[in-house]
Amino acid sequence: MSAELLDAAPACDVSARRFRGKNKGKRWTRGEGTGLAVIRLPLEVSQLDSRHRVEQLYWAMWSVKRALQRDARAAVDAYWAGDVRRDVDAKGWRVELGLSREGMERRGYRHMERSRHLGRHVTKALVMHQADEVWEGVSRHLFPDESGRRFGRPRTGTWWDYTRIPGRARSHTTARKWETFPLHGTLAGHLDAYRHWDLDQAIITPEQAAGLGPATSVLAQPRRMPQPTRPRRVETGEVTAKGKPKTRAATWWDHTGPLALVFTGGAHSQRGDLVLPVRLPSGAGRWPRLVHFLNNPTTWHTVDLVRRRDASSPGGWAYEAHLMVLTSGYASPATKPRSTGRL
Incomplete structure (x- = not known):
């Protein structure tokens, strides 16, 4: 056996290192009948x-x-x-x-x-x-x-x-645990931050926007989208002895603004978190599909960071987040009768 292979082979004596043992808790399994679908989310990397x-x-x-x-x-x-x-x-x-x-x-x-x-x-x-x-x-x-x-x-x-850089699935047994590429924010926060100026003021929720006509513009996202800021303090719902609301230090899990992909590993201690804003389709015709996949953050499962060649993008690459969602694929009301007939 060559020296390179011996060096690459795992050492037999691992007593000097300590590894995490088997999981003692109940293992999470996807429920029977729960679907899987993937939605592509373009990322803003112009900065x-x-x-x-x-x-x-x-x-x-x-x-x-x-x-x-x-x-x-x-x-x-x-x-x-x-x-x-x-x-x-x-x-x-x-x-x-x-x-x-x-x-x-x-x-x-x-x-x-x-x-x-x-x-x-x-x-x-x-x-x-x-x-x-x-x-x-x-x-x-x-x-x-x-x-x-x-x-x-x-x-x-x-x-x-x-x-493609594969990501790790979000933990469905431990709260606020997503170790690779977590997606933070809400669809309602994205609508509130980038709502179109001609959009009716009575439209305040994503479900209401999903009922608009296909020719209506829902979002007005700038050409260079700003990075969402991490929240600092959030209220706990309790009150101090002086009657003031108690607060605690916030994390990205408390972010309810526009959607963003956040990577907190690597050199984040010196340069801060890597925050990539998500650019959603702005037309009302695509909005019901976005509501189907993004309106319930508890169904978000895995995010893979993907790039593709694009000469018009800065650097020659366009970056996307491929989000796997624990739900069935989307079918518009117009196509549901036809798909049912084929079955």
Whole structure:
């Protein structure tokens, strides 16, 4: 076995490090009949500082994925070359080489810990889910599907093909826990901040705006949207001995203004949180779909940061947040009878 592979393989003695054990609480599971749908939310990255930080985040995550793919490729070659070990104990041979989900995660952690710059831009949660994504490709190569087919040998991708940073799902058992790319704000706050000047003043809720005609403009968002500010203090509902309302320090979870994607990891302690405003469609014809997906924040599940080539965007890339929602897909009232007829 080569020196590179020995260095990449997980250490056998882990007594010096402490890891979190198995979850002792009840594991959250998606209820039967609960749908899944994804909505694309364009992000505003016109500000130079925000765009520079997003580019640094992509460079850092691409470095992690490339290192993991190279490690996985070397480990897979060693696995297939060890005929005797594989015939005697294939599972033990894979564990020794680190060919498992946990093994790939440990590799990603070590790459992050040994690097001097990755810790400034990424978090362990991002590294873990990037390692899980690499392992999915490796597992399809190691284990055949029902038809007996295996996927090809894992290979290292290119920088231009790296367009998606996977995010971690929001916790549905612990309140206010979302470790990667949380989406904060409300649809009502977005309407209140960017309502169109010709919109009727009687329209104050998203549900009311969903009943407008398709030719009506609901939002008037500026060309360069400002970053929402983090709330500082919020009232707790209690009163002090002097009759004044009690307050506490606020977090992004208390933000009820316009929608924004917030990343609080990496170099946030020196440069502040990375806040990317969300740009929604302004026409009333798209508003019922937005209400279906965004009006209930408790159904928000996972956010992936995605980029695509766009020559008209600053920097040549357009960035989007792909939000997975725990609900069924949207069907307009005009298409529901037709879809029911096809069934």
